[in-house]
Amino acid sequence: MNATPARTPARHRRVIAVGAVAAGLSVACAGGAMAVAPGSAVSRTLSGALQSVGIEWQGMPEGYTPEQYTAFWDAGYTWGDAQHLSELWQLDIIETKSQAGRLLADGQTLPITPGTYPEAGADPQSVALDAFWSVGYTYEDAEQLAALWGVDVSETKARAGQALVDGQTLPVEPSGTATTGS
Template sequence: MTSSTRTLRSTSFRITAIGVAATGLCVVGAGMAAAANPTSSFGQAVGTTVHAVGVDWSSMPDGYTQAQYEAFWAAEYSGEDLVELQEIWSLDATETKSRAGQMLLDGEELPFAPGTHTTPELPADEQAAIAAFFEAGYTGEDVEALNDLWNTEHLETKARAGQLVLDGEELPLDPATSAGS
């Protein structure tokens, strides 16, 4: 009877440990999602919930205020603009948004206008061609192989290959063969 009691305790311990670990992962995941966009309804709900149970958790990182966050995004800077500012100032994303937001609040100009580095949306025919390429079973590795073969960049390669697929022409590689390699 000792071995079955021991097995039962061991199983109970493992189930409890798994439950605690899973709960911890859920809390961390929710926290990361809320931190990514603290002003979203989800971010605000997470912040309100943890505050209600007694956890002192600011939805904004230290040194970064809600006003700075709102000023940066309200000025209609894009994610691509953010990356460019990060490169110019050699800062991480949060520090960049903090600095840029404060500059905007202080009435200062940033190094470039909002939307300067925004990638324009692709025309509908190119979007359809790219979708057809991937729907035909080709992968990112196939894009790399075609880039090398055609001496093109990713976007041009995907659109060109996709158009060939739509036109019923064969590509110089087989998706079934390339997927297995």
């Protein structure tokens, strides 16, 4: 070996430091994902993993349940609707979605109807992707379209979603279940 004993501990410290930074970033990004979709499978898995090592993580504002949180999306509200309500109620976006879900779960109505603000503050690519998934297209459908169009699946989803936003019909029917009234 050509490595000197003095360099080996420094190299190990760098590897450990890089690993610690990577782990910290992973937990931070996963925490962000949990805040955005606390009822998702990823969120539940991460929450369970964190709890198994003694870290309590809810990912929800105190007093709200995941059912109340998801009621907002299940009712057909959009990201733009959430942003509008957030400004109206002067709450952060996560608490707004949770509050709206709680009201909906309790049988109350919100001051706006679902889809009133479909593009408010959302970038066009996000709107297109939301359109693609919300009408019931699946990843397998995207693969079929990609084969037809001769492009990769990521480009296909964006292109197909934009076509839907523009009111066009796609050559492949959605095989999944629509998540909104679209």
